[in-house]
Structures are given as structure tokens and as C-alpha cells.
Amino acid sequence: MSDAPDLSELARRVAGAARSGEEVEAYVVRSRETEVRVFDGEVESLSMAGVEGVGVRVISDHRQGFAWAGSLEPTVVDETLDEARDNAAFGEPDEWYGLPAPADFDTVIPAPLDVWRESLLAVPPDDKVDIALEVERATRGADARVRGVESAGYGDTAVEAAVASSLGVTSTSRRTMCSCSSFAMAGDGDETQTGYGFSAGRAFNDLDAADAASTAAERAVRLLGATKPRTQRLPVILDPLVTRSLLAILGSALGGEAVLKSRSMFVGREGEQVAAPGVTLRDDPTRPDALGAASHDSEGVPTRPVDLIAGGVLRGYLHNTYTGRRSGSATTGSAVRGGYKSTPGVGARALFLEPGSLGPDEIYASVPSALYVQSVSGLHSGTNPVSGDFSVGAEGLMVRDGFFAEPVREVTIASTLQRILLDVGEIGADLTWLPGGGAGMTLLVTQMTMSGA
Amino acid sequence: MIDESVLDRTLHAALRGGGDFAEVFAEDRRASSARLDDGKVEELTSGRERGAGIRVVRGETTGFAHTADMSESGLREAADAAAAAARGGEGATNVVGLERRDVAPPHEVRVLPESVEKARKVQVLARADDAARAEGDAIRQASVSYADSRRRILVANSDGLLAEDDQVRTRFFVQTVAVADTGMQTGMEAPGLTVGFELFDDVDPEEVARTSARRALTMLRARPAPTGKLPVVLKKGAGGVLFHEACGHGLEADLVAKDASVFRGRSGEQVASPLVTLVDDGTLTREWGAYAIDDEGAPARNNVLIQDGVLTDYMWDLIRARKEGRQQSGNGRRETYQHLPMVRMTNTYLLSGTDEPDEIVRQTPYGIYCAQLGGGQVNTATGDFVFGMTEAYLIENGEITEPVRAANLIGNGPETLRRVDAVGNDFGTWPGTCGKFGQGVPVSAGQPTLRVSELTIGGTAGE
Numbered sequence: 059m060s061d062a063p064d065l066s067e068l069a070r071r072v073a074g075a076a077r078s079g080e081e082v083e084a085y086v087v088r089s090r091e092t093e094v095r096v097f098d099g100e101v102e103s104l105s106m107a108g109v110e111g112v113g114v115r116v117i118s119d120h121r122q123g124f125a126w127a128g129s130l131e132p133t134v135v136d137e138t139l140d141e142a143r144d145n146a147a148f149g150e151p152d153e154w155y156g157l158p159a160p161a162d163f164d165t166v167i168p169a170p171l172d173v174w175r176e177s178l179l180a181v182p183p184d185d186k187v188d189i190a191l192e193v194e195r196a197t198r199g200a201d202a203r204v205r206g207v208e209s210a211g212y213g214d215t216a217v218e219a220a221v222a223s224s225l226g227v228t229s230t231s232r233r234t235m236c237s238c239s240s241f242a243m244a245g246d247g248d249e250t251q252t253g254y255g256f257s258a259g260r261a262f263n264d265l266d267a268a269d270a271a272s273t274a275a276e277r278a279v280r281l282l283g284a285t286k287p288r289t290q291r292l293p294v295i296l297d298p299l300v301t302r303s304l305l306a307i308l309g310s311a312l313g314g315e316a317v318l319k320s321r322s323m324f325v326g327r328e329g330e331q332v333a334a335p336g337v338t339l340r341d342d343p344t345r346p347d348a349l350g351a352a353s354h355d356s357e358g359v360p361t362r363p364v365d366l367i368a369g370g371v372l373r374g375y376l377h378n379t380y381t382g383r384r385s386g387s388a389t390t391g392s393a394v395r396g397g398y399k400s401t402p403g404v405g406a407r408a409l410f411l412e413p414g415s416l417g418p419d420e421i422y423a424s425v426p427s428a429l430y431v432q433s434v435s436g437l438h439s440g441t442n443p444v445s446g447d448f449s450v451g452a453e454g455l456m457v458r459d460g461f462f463a464e465p466v467r468e469v470t471i472a473s474t475l476q477r478i479l480l481d482v483g484e485i486g487a488d489l490t491w492l493p494g495g496g497a498g499m500t501l502l503v504t505q506m507t508m509s510g511a
Numbered sequence: 512m513i514d515e516s517v518l519d520r521t522l523h524a525a526l527r528g529g530g531d532f533a534e535v536f537a538e539d540r541r542a543s544s545a546r547l548d549d550g551k552v553e554e555l556t557s558g559r560e561r562g563a564g565i566r567v568v569r570g571e572t573t574g575f576a577h578t579a580d581m582s583e584s585g586l587r588e589a590a591d592a593a594a595a596a597a598r599g600g601e602g603a604t605n606v607v608g609l610e611r612r613d614v615a616p617p618h619e620v621r622v623l624p625e626s627v628e629k630a631r632k633v634q635v636l637a638r639a640d641d642a643a644r645a646e647g648d649a650i651r652q653a654s655v656s657y658a659d660s661r662r663r664i665l666v667a668n669s670d671g672l673l674a675e676d677d678q679v680r681t682r683f684f685v686q687t688v689a690v691a692d693t694g695m696q697t698g699m700e701a702p703g704l705t706v707g708f709e710l711f712d713d714v715d716p717e718e719v720a721r722t723s724a725r726r727a728l729t730m731l732r733a734r735p736a737p738t739g740k741l742p743v744v745l746k747k748g749a750g751g752v753l754f755h756e757a758c759g760h761g762l763e764a765d766l767v768a769k770d771a772s773v774f775r776g777r778s779g780e781q782v783a784s785p786l787v788t789l790v791d792d793g794t795l796t797r798e799w800g801a802y803a804i805d806d807e808g809a810p811a812r813n814n815v816l817i818q819d820g821v822l823t824d825y826m827w828d829l830i831r832a833r834k835e836g837r838q839q840s841g842n843g844r845r846e847t848y849q850h851l852p853m854v855r856m857t858n859t860y861l862l863s864g865t866d867e868p869d870e871i872v873r874q875t876p877y878g879i880y881c882a883q884l885g886g887g888q889v890n891t892a893t894g895d896f897v898f899g900m901t902e903a904y905l906i907e908n909g910e911i912t913e914p915v916r917a918a919n920l921i922g923n924g925p926e927t928l929r930r931v932d933a934v935g936n937d938f939g940t941w942p943g944t945c946g947k948f949g950q951g952v953p954v955s956a957g958q959p960t961l962r963v964s965e966l967t968i969g970g971t972a973g974e
Contacts, residue, residue, distance in 0.1 A: 097571075097769060103851055104596035105575040111560070122553070128560025129579050138558075145555035148629045152551055183596065208771040208892060209948070243771065243892055250773075250892045286967075289738055319549055320652055320688060320695070399558055439885035439899030440919050440969075444688060444695040447917045449969050451888070451897030468895055470738070470919050470969025509738040509969045 066230050068130060069222035072114060072139055076224035081117040081157045082139070083223040085356065086110075086130065087398050092183065094190040095211040101187055111398035114142040120151040126399045154384040158359050159225045162379070162389060168353040168360040169344035173233040175261035179216055186212050189238050189267050196271030197240040197255070201279050205245035208252060212238045214262075221358035229358035234260050235349065237493055238267055244278035251284065251465075253277025254433070258349065258493040277432060281453060284467035286510040293428040293483065294471055294506045295421060295457060298490050298498030300431050301411075305496050308339065308475065309406035311443040312366045313392070314381025316404075323446040323476060324372060332372045333479035338412035339367040341376060341392065348408035350495030354391070356402045361391040367479075378404045410497035414485040418500040421484050423460030429508050430454045430462065431471060446474040452508075466510065473506045481505055512537050512675070513563070515609055517583045518667040522606045525567050525590040526669060530597055532568040532833070533590075533606070534668040536806060537561070537581065538848040543624060544658040547636035555629055564848040565589045567597040568830065574598070577849050607671030614803040614810040618796045620679045622708040624659035631708070632657050635683070635716045642717035643687050646724035649731060651695075652688040653720065657681075659707070666808035674808040680799065680953060681710040682942065685720045689727035698727030699883075699901065703942040703953070705801045726883065726902050729914045736903065736918035736968055742878035743920065743966045744871055744906060748939025749883050751956030755859045755945065756889040757896040757924030758789060759956075762816050762824075763842075763854040764831040766891050773894040773925050774822060782822045783928030786864055786961075789817040791826055793841050793857035799942030800857035800954040807843035807852050814840045817928070828854045846950040856945060860957035864934025868960035871933045873909040879968060880904040880911045881920070894924035897969075919969035927963055935960035 065086045072084035088110040095102040112135050113126040123146025127138045194210035214236035222228045239256035255274030257266045296304065316322040324332065333339075343352045343361035355361055357379055365373045377385065378393035381404055393402035416424065432454040440450040449472040456463040473481070486500030518535055525533035539561040546553045563586055564577035574596025578589040636655045643653040662678045682703030689696050700723040702714045745753070761772040774782060783789070793811025795801050802811050807829045815823050827835075828843035831854065844855035872880060880903065887898030898920045904911045940957035 100571040102571065103573040103575055105577075105851060106592050106596060107575075107577045107849060109849060110579065124554055124556045126556070126558035128558075128562065134559075141557050145557060145629070148545070148552065148633050149554045150551040152553075206770050208769055252890060252892050319654075320690070321697075323695075401554065401556070435888035435890070435895075436886065436897035436899055436919055439887060439901075440897070440917070442697065442917055444697055445917075446694075449899070449917065449919045451895075451919060451921050451969070453895075467893075468921055468923070468967065470897070470921055470967070472738075472918075472969055507738070509967065 065218055065220035066222065066228065068135065069220040070228060072135060073222040073224045075139060079118055081224055083115040083157050083221065085113045085219065085221050085395065085398055087217065087219040089215055089217040091215045092186055093211065093213045094186050095209065096190045096194050099191065099195065104183065104187060112138055113398040113400070114138050115401060116142040116146045117155050117157065118146055120153055120155050121146045121149040122155045123149060124401050154380055156379065156383065157223045157225050158227055158357050158379040158389060160227060163359050166360040166362055166391065171344070171346055171351050171353045173260060173351050175234045177261050178214060178234045178236055181262045185262070189265060193238045193240045193267040193271050196268055197242045197274050200272050200275030203244045203246060203279050203282060204242050204275050206243040208241040208243050210240040221356070223358065227358040229354040231352060231354055235493070236262055236265060238265050238270055240271055240274040242274040242278040244282055246282045249282060251278050251281035253281070280455060280462065281465040281467065284453065284465035286468050287466045287508065289509045291505050291507050293425045294503045295428050295430045296501040296503065297430070297432050298488060298500060300434050301501040302492050302496050302498030303434065303437055305409050305411065307441050307443060309341065309409045312375050313404040314375050314377040314385060316443065317375050318381055318385055321444055323444060327372050328374065330372055331370050333367050333370040334482040335370040336414065336485060337367055337370050337479060337482050340365050340412065341406040341409045343407040345408055348491050348497065349493055350407035352407055355393040356395040357393040359389050359391045359393065361407065364390045364392065376404050376406060378402050407495050409495065410489060411485050411499065413487045413489040413499055415487055416484050417487055419460065421486055421500050421502050422457045424484060424502065426459065428457045429466065430457045441475070446476045448473050448475050448478065469508050469510045471506045471508050478503050512539060512663065512665045513581060515673070517586065519606065519609055521586045521590050522667065522669050524587055525565055525594050526606060528594050528598055530567045530569040530594065532669055534566050534666065535563055535586065536848055537563040537665040538662060540660060540662045540847070541625065542660040544656060545632050545636060546656040547640050548654045549652065550640060552633050552636055555633070562848045563589065565593045566851065567593045569597040572597050573851065575851050606669045609667055609673040610671050612672055612674045612808065614674065616803045617794050617801050617811065620707045623679060624661055624681065624707055627708045635711060639685050639716040639720035643685060643720035643724040646721055647728055649689045649691050649728055650687055650724050651690045654686045656684045664806060666804065666806070668808065672808045674804050676803045678705065678802050679707050680705050681707060683710065683714060683716060683719060685723040687724045687727045689731050691731045693731055696727045696730035698723040698725070698730065700726065703799045704797045705799060706797055729902065730916065733914035733916040736915035738968055740965045740967050742875050742962060742964050744875055744878060744880045744960065744962045745958065746880065746882045747868065747935065747937045747960045748941050748957060749881055750961065751860055751941050751958045752884050752887060752943060753896070753898055754789060754861055754958060755856060755954065755956040756887050757894065758928055759791065759856045759859045760889060760891045761894060761924060762826055764825040764827045765854045767825050768831060771892045777822050780822055781820050782925060783817050783820040784931040785820040786934045787817055787820050787928055787931050788815065788862040790815050790862065791842065791856050791859045795858040798858040798940060798955045805841045805843045806845045807839065809839040809841045809843060811841040811857060826854050826856065828852055844952050846952055850950050853947065855947065855952050856954050858940070858955040858957065860940065861959065861961065863936050863938050863959040866933050866935050868935040868937050871935055871960055871962050872906055872911060875906045875909060875962060878906045880906050889924065896924060897921050921967040921969055927966065930964040931961055932964045933962040
């Protein structure tokens with residue numbers, strides 16, 4: 059793909075083809091990926107690929123149309139613009155449709171982020187294979203009770219994107235990311251427990267295969283002997299990975315799209331106390347340590363820190379250009395895309411809770427007994443962002459007198475999202491940025507219902 | 512899609528440096544969708560992608576590369592990359608001369624999506640929106656979408672296979688939000704078939720909307736679900752996804768081989784109640800998971816997995832079948848040409864029994880009647896699963912009484928199979944997207960009305 063056209067130039071060319079009375083935006087992306095999967099000490103698969111594509115948005119007479127293509131060939135790109143233009147004729151007019159204009163964000167200075175590591179592109183495939191084999195081997199070797207590794211591997215991606223619009227907005231971005239991971243299976247007689255471990259970073263030498271392996275093994279082994287406890291109300295301590303998943307659900311309920319369409323429990327609650335006073339929830343894509351860091355959003359608007367909840371009080375929502383205008387405010391630089399195949403939605407890139415002062419051990423010791431939730435299942439089906447109902451499957455361990463005690467399985471933890479926010483007892487100091495965007499930390503929720511046997 | 516001689520040369524190039532097997536998978540996909548939200552048609556989206564994925568297998572290792580460039584040089588470059596990834600060792604396998612092995616499609620597609628005017632696709636949205644809102648003032652929002660896709664695939668491999676298929680799918684979604692002083696609730700209904708626009712000969716958009724709206728309205732009256740172990744009656748179609756997730760995945764040969772299945776080594780054993788016969792049938796006409804050939808060129812088949820409670824077979828893809836020296840079962844699938852195939856389900860269902868559905872409820876003194884399940888998750892290594900119920904009722908004294916609020920069903924796949932104690936004589940299916948290792952493929956799941964003697968309900972009612 060060395061002869062591929064410059065992305066920014068291509069995007070500007072499409073935007074420049076706008077007709078009078080028309081707004082045109084092109085989003086052009088190119089990514090390179092490697093994936094290695096290993097099993098039983100052998101390379102199961104090694105995939106290498108490049109993907110490129112374009113998404114074109116046309117707005118005319120307040121109608122919007124969109125088209126995409128998995129190719130950057132000039133004729134295909136031209137056809138995609140024509141198709142988007144044709145599609146625009148079938149939408150209904152909406153006065154709030156429109157692309158961002160440079161004047162919408164002239165006071166926001168884009169964060170000077172450098173999230174591209176050229177070195178990742180130079181790593182030979184053999185080294186990638188080696189680290190995948192290493193993480194599997196180390197998982198097996200970590201504990202005698204690990205009887206297998208369900209899957210282990212390595213993956214990396216280097217993504218370059220450009221946005222250009224007929225209103226004069228242009229931005230380019232590029233980022234690299236790599237990770238290695240392992241799913242350990244621990245066995246004792248008929249029982250099998252699984253545990254996940256990973257290591258992620260922007261450059262190859264950020265990865266720690268040994269840490270990923272020992273985490274996977276430890277998380278599987280410590281669940282051995284799990285039983286179903288009796289149903290009770292009790293304090294619940296969420297693992298950082300679980301906290302991150304919970305924050306992601308809150309983040310989507312705080313997105314302008316969900317709020318405008320009344321699909322959020324936060325509708326009309328701005329200025330209200332929605333969480334415990336110690337809770338500050340912020341999306342800050344300008345933080346260089348966040349794996350989701352980005353200087354511009356998917357509409358080419360500079361990102362900035364956005365306080366969603368501060369001191370327990372609901373401060374605002376995330377917006378892209380459309381939801382910002384329609385709700386009488388403005389974009390917060392929070393447009394996100396799932397790729398070139400969709401129009402920009404709204405979402406967080408680096409969502410986190412302002413950390414507290416206690417480490418995980420101190421949180422365990424802060425209550426006489428609690429359920430430590432290592433992982434949850436059915437999070438999306440079990441959470442209703444509209445009603446706030448929350449009921450998910452969980453596995454983990456009981457915590458007594460500050461230490462892990464017996465493991466539990468096949469339990470459900472239930473509450474409502476509203477209640478959980480108000481019941482936040484402690485927010486751990488152990489803030490960890492995770493792949494997929496946000497951060498997690500140990501979180502104490504003072505009470506939830508645990509249903510078991 | 513690609514000239515036969517080009518395919519032949521590409522396969523030779525892929526095996527030039529050695530290897531046991533090489534394959535070219537080419538795909539040309541078009542999709543269009545339209546969405547109405549908040550009373551307005553938001554936009555029409557359309558897209559196209561084409562490309563080829565090439566894999567080379569050597570021993571346990573698969574090298575894979577894909578390209579959007581379907582010219583001979585583009586294919587050659589991908590073949591070289593795939594070959595390099597599977598390199599090492601010596602000796603090249605011969606490429607057997609290509610021979611067409613097309614399979615007749617399971618049914619005819621009558622109205623191709625691209626032949627339908629965009630305006631007609633938009634019209635069905637508005638009809639559904641009106642119908643949903645007419646169900647009551649409490650219906651505050653309706654989100655309606657239409658999506659179609661046409662996927663033409665070609666598979667050619669070094670065993671000499673050459674086959675093509677043309678897969679057309681159309682789906683229609685209506686999600687509603689109902690609001691009352693008891694809170695907000697949502698309803699969802701989303702029929703889909705492996706057909707073109709004739710979907711709407713069978714599926715009335717207004718009726719879909721009314722079903723979705725009634726579901727949301729019903730849930731407004733729902734009280735908190737009980738917690739604990741109870742008998743659960745699954746309405747026809749509603750529980751198929753549970754058997755797909757909690758049992759089907761454990762019967763996929765790749766997971767079995769990795770010892771990540773509770774069903775490993777249990778062939779010939781009684782793993783379920785004698786009332787249970789579970790099949791996976793890619794030939795099931797018009798269903799969401801139907802096709803003529805899988806993404807490795809093998810014909811779709813009707814595979815019996817569990818017969819009268821006895822485990823009879825697993826599902827197979829090319830790699831696992833080659834290893835075991837047996838026939839493929841037509842279950843090798845991939846999301847797009849950018850993905851490697853693996854063992855996947857098609858249309859997975861429990862066969863009907865003899866009980867009257869009403870009678871099953873009548874003979875349940877106290878329990879849960881589940882009319883719709885949302886998504887779920889299963890750990891295939893342990894069989895443990897969790898599913899959200901999106902429409903459920905209490906059964907009291909053999910009668911369906913009040914609706915209960917969203918709650919989880921928690922259990923274990925093999926245990927649930929053993930606890931099926933009544934199977935109805937009706938049948939229903941449910942279309943969905945099955946995710947595995949990051950790849951989504953269309954599947955359907957089905958079952959008659961049946962009862963599981965005990966499942967854990969994770970409700971929010973007091974202890």
C-alpha cells in the first residue's frame with residue numbers, strides 16, 4: 059500500500075467536490091493489523107492485513123445521506139460521494155443537521171498528543187509470534203493448577219485517519235496499539251475456572267507478557283472451589299475491569315444522543331445530586347496516558363476534558379455537532395465512529411472516575427465482609443440505561459477482614475444504576491487505563507443484592 | 512468474480528514455498544440501511560466492499576492475508592504474505608485442478624434489495640412508527656430500522672474446490688420506549704430472514720411495531736422479579752438463544768479440541784433430558800442463518816447434535832475436519848473476507864415434542880414464563896451462562912399472571928439440558944448475530960415452548 063494516496067489529500071478532494079448549497083464531509087481511514095493466535099505451543103494463525111475505506115456524509119436542504127466503501131480507489135470514492143448525495147434525498151429534513159465549522163471550536167487548542175510509535179511497524183513478525191508463544195507458555199507455567207490455555211495471542215494495529223469538510227475543517231490522526239493476552243483454564247477434578255490477563259500499550263516494548271500470564275493464571279486459580287452463596291445484601295467491591303465496564307454504560311447514558319432521545323436515566327437531571335459527593339466522572343481524551351487519547355474527534359473537532367459528574371452533581375453530557383446544537387449547547391468534541399461504515403455517533407474516549415486515596419488492600423479492609431466481583435457477564439442485556447435496572451451475572455470471591463476468602467460462582471448482583479452511583483463508598487487510587495478507552499479502578503459499592511443458591 | 516485461471520495461479524503461488532492447503536475466499540458485499548428515530552427518517556446509508564482473503568495451512572499453523580485489490584497482482588501479494596506467515600518446512604502440496612461444486616440455494620430470493628427503490632425502503636419505516644405510537648400515549652419513542660445486504664462469495668482451494676454463493680438478507684427492527692410514573696421501559700422486535708424485500712410479504716411492519724410497543728407497555732406494569740431457583744417455561748422461539756449460547760457453542764469442534772467445552776469427550780453419552788433433540792441446520796429454508804455453502808465452500812447440512820438426549824456429533828470446519836479425517840459439516844464461517852473462518856452455528860434449534868404449550872403452563876404451580884430473552888453470555892469451558900429476560904411473567908397456580916421486570920436467568924448449559932422436563936408441540940425461531948472471537952455472523956435459534964425444572968432468577972425483589 060506504499061502507493062496509496064495521501065489520506066488528507068483524498069479527504070480534501072472529496073470535500074472540495076461539494077456543490078452549491080451542499081455540505082460534504084469525508085472520513086478516510088487506513089489501518090494495518092497483525093494478529094497471532096497460539097495454541098498448545100504452536101502458532102495457530104498469523105494474519106497480516108491492511109484495511110482502508112471511506113465514509114462520505116452529504117447534507118443538503120437539511121437532509122443527510124451517507125455512503126461508505128471499503129476501498130480508496132479514486133473511482134470508488136467518487137461513486138461513494140454520488141451515492142451519499144442520492145441517499146440524502148430520502149431522509150427527512152432536520153434543521154439541526156450540519157457539519158462543524160471552524161468557528162465552532164476556535165477557542166479550543168488541540169492537545170499536542172503523540173500516540174503513534176513508528177517502532178511498532180518495524181517489529182518483525184517473528185518477535186510477535188514469540189511474545190504470543192511466551193504468554194501462553196508463561197500462563198501454563200504460572201501455577202500447577204492451570205490445565206490449559208483456552209486462547210492466547212498477540213495483536214497490533216496502526217490506524218491513520220483524515221477528516222475534511224467543505225466548511226474547511228480538516229484533521230488527521232494516527233495511533234498505534236498492541237496487546238498480548240491469555241485466557242487461562244484452571245482445573246481441579248471436574249471443575250474448570252477461567253481467568254483473563256492482558257498487557258497493552260502503544261509500542262511493542264510496553265508489553266509485559268509475564269504480567270499478562272500471571273494475572274490470567276491467578277484469576278483462574280483463585281476461583282477454584284467456587285460455590286453458590288446464599289442470597290443476601292452486602293457491600294460489593296468491583297475489580298478495575300468491572301468498574302471500567304460500568305463506567306462505559308454510564309458514559310453511553312450520558313451521551314447527547316441517548317439524552318435527546320429520552321433513552322437515558324439522566325434526562326433532565328442536570329444540576330442534581332446523582333451520585334455520592336465523592337464521585338467525579340470525567341472524559342478526558344487529551345490525557346496522553348489514556349489508550350483512547352485523541353486530539354480530534356471523528357468530525358475533526360478538537361477534544362477537551364468534559365466533566366460529566368462533579369462532586370456527585372450531574373454537570374452535563376457528551377455531544378457531537380448535531381446533539382450539541384439540537385440540545386441548545388455545542389459539541390464537546392465527542393464524536394466517535396465505529397469505522398468508515400457509519401456516521402459519527404457520540405461517545406467517551408477516556409472516561410474515568412477521579413481516583414480516591416485508598417489502595418485496593420485498604421478498600422478490602424474498609425468493610426468487615428464484601429463480595430469482590432472479578433468479572434461480570436450479561437452486562438448489556440442485564441443493564442437498562444433507560445430505567446437504570448441493573449442485574450448481571452458475576453463471579454469472584456468473598457472478602458473477609460481485608461482478605462480474599464472463598465470464591466463464588468453463578469451469582470447475580472443487582473441494584474439500579476442510580477442506586478449504585480449514590481452507594482459509591484470508596485474509589486480506589488489504582489487508576490488504570492485500559493484498552494478500549496476508559497480507565498478502571500477498585501470501587502466499593504456499599505450495598506447490592508447478591509442472589510445465589 | 513475472479514477468473515478461474517487467476518485463481519489457479521494464485522493457489523499455486525500460495526503453495527510455492529510449501530504448505531498443506533491453500534484457499535482463496537473472495538467476497539463482494541453491498542449493504543443498505545435506513546433508520547427512523549424520534550419520528551423522523553434520519554438517513555439512508557449504503558455501502559460496498561469487496562476483497563479476498565487467502566490462507567495457507569501448514570501443519571498446525573495458518574498464515575492469512577487479505578486484500579481489497581482483486582487484480583491478479585493484488586491476489587499474488589496476499590498469497591505471498593499468507594505463504595510467508597505459514598513458512599518453514601519443505602515440500603509443496605499439488606494444487607488439484609479446480610472443479611465447480613456449486614450447490615443449489617436452499618430457496619429462491621425473489622426481490623433483490625438493489626432492485627427496490629429507496630423510497631419504498633423508507634416507507635416501511637414510517638408505517639411502523641405510526642403503528643407503534645398508536646398503541647398508546649405511553650409510547651414516547653420508536654426507533655425503526657431497515658437493513659439489507661447482498662453477499663456474493665467465491666471459494667477456491669488447493670483440493671480443487673470451486674464454489675460460489677449469493678446470500679441476501681433483510682431485517683427489520685422496531686425498538687420502543689414507554690414511559691409512565693413507574694419509570695421507562697423498552698420493547699424490541701426484530702424479524703429477519705435470508706430473503707430480499709419479499710420479507711415484507713410475510714412480515715407486516717405495523718404488526719412488528721405493535722408487538723414491540725406492547726412489550727414496552729407490558730413491562731411498565733411489571734413488578735420486581737423474584738430471586739432464587741424456579742421452574743422456567745420458555746415460550747416458543749424465546750429460549751432458542753439460550754440453547755445456542757449455553758449448549759451450541761460447547762458443540763463447536765474447535766472449542767472441543769481446545770478442551771474449552773464441557774462436552775469434550777462425551778460423544779455417545781446422555782448429556783440431556785431424553786426429551787431433547789438439538790440440531791444445527793444451515794439448509795433451513797429462508798431462516799436467518801441459512802446458506803447454500805459455508806465460507807469454506809462446504810454445502811450447508813442438517814446436523815443432529817443431540818438425539819433424544821444423547822450427544823451424537825459436534826460441528827466442524829475444514830481445519831478440524833481435516834485433522835480428524837472426516838467430512839466437514841458446513842459450519843465453517845467468517846464475518847468478511849478480512850477474517851479467518853472458524854466453526855460457527857447456522858440455525859440451531861430444539862425439535863418439537865408432544866406437549867400442548869398451554870398444558871405445560873397449567874402444570875407449573877409457581878414459576879417464570881419467559882416470552883423474550885435479550886442477550887446473554889456463556890463461558891463454554893464451564894457451561895455457566897447468564898441471560899437477560901426482556902419479557903417475562905409470573906406463573907401462579909398454573910396461570911400466567913403478572914409481568915416481572917428485567918431479570919437475569921442464570922444457569923449451566925449441561926444442567927439446563929438435563930432439566931428440560933416438558934417440550935411443546937409448537938415451534939418458533941429468533942434471528943440474531945452470534946459473536947465469537949470478535950466475528951459476528953447471522954444465525955437463528957429456535958425451540959418449542961418448553962420447561963426447565965429449575966433455573967436461578969436474579970431478580971431485584973427483596974430476599
